[in-house]
Amino acid sequence: MDVSKITVWGRDTSYNVQRVLWTLDELSLVYEHRNAGGSFGGLDTPEFLAMNPHGRVPVLRDGDTVVWESNAIVRYLAAHYGSATLWQESAAERALADGWMDWSATTLQADFIRLFWSYYRTPSAQRDEKVISNLLASCQKHFRVLDGYLATRNYLAGAQFSMADIPAGSILHRYFTMGLEVERPSNVLAWYARLQERPAFQKQIAQVFDALFGRLAY
Ligand SMILES: N[C@@H](CCC(=O)N[C@@H](CS)C(=O)NCC(=O)O)C(=O)O
Known part of the structure; x- marks a missing residue:
């Protein structure tokens, strides 16, 4: 499994971003964290809006998959990487x-x-x-x-x-x-x-x- 492809965008003063970082660390995944939003800016560029049309953080990219909305990201990570831990199969x-x-x-x-x-x-x-x-x-x-x-x-x-x-x-x-x-x-x-x-x-x-x-x- 190539997990080094995971990237998260979002300033870490946002607790919506923090919950995604918490989930990634619970799953011991390797990822790149890029600060974005707040004083870092970058949410109104065409590249960012192509990932999240709402221009908000967090956004997660995992290979070809892009997910926005923090709880959707938590669910995606749990479903994809946490079957034995965070995710409920039933x-x-x-x-x-x-x-x-x-x-x-x-x-x-x-x-x-x-x-x-x-x-x-x-x-x-x-x-x-x-x-x-x-x-x-x-x-x-x-x-x-x-x-x-x-x-x-x-x-x-x-x-x-x-x-x-x-x-x-x-x-x-x-x-x-x-x-x-x-x-x-x-x-x-x-x-x-x-x-x-x-x-x-x-x-x-x-x-x-x-x-x-x-x-x-x-
Ligand atoms: N319901 C969304 C909220 C997204 C949101 O409003 N994010 C804020 C940070 S908490 C944001 O992007 N604000 C603009 C900024 O930080 O510049 C989620 O949970 O992901």
Whole structure:
């Protein structure tokens, strides 16, 4: 298997990019990482837009295959390289993993990204406290549901770590360390602790992100 052909585009201050790098490292794949987006730019060139018409990172190229949208990339890598580890072969088990991944994208991250921008990335004088408090309430509600689910399981798709844990798991570090007073439900914290033991999580997700503080520009 020639794995040296994998290339990822995306600045590593983006947690959508970080979750792809986390997945690649979980699978011990060899890849080239090219910073793009933010101050690196490069998302509006014809070459980049030919890979992702939305002009967004992350983008992954593996030989002739190009994938954009971070969760689609996580699924692609798990399906192609993680059959014994990250991927669920059974359609029923995979549906459970897909459910949590889609929930993460459409519900948890939808509120968390707005909270992160409203609180962390907005200069304090411009913050709207009411907006922040409503978004925090929504995030806390989501984490309470997750906490109840994790009361009887170690990971989102059951007893083993899998692709299901990566999208929501990549939000935890910022949520718990961005400096906002948040509820810390015990089962979510125990899951977070399990993820923190993973070398790939430590390397790609548990990163300092203070360069983004009070910065509204990408
Ligand atoms: N839902 C997409 C989000 C893609 C996205 O909006 N990426 C941001 C970074 S998080 C981006 O490309 N922003 C432009 C930039 O960084 O210059 C995914 O998960 O891949």
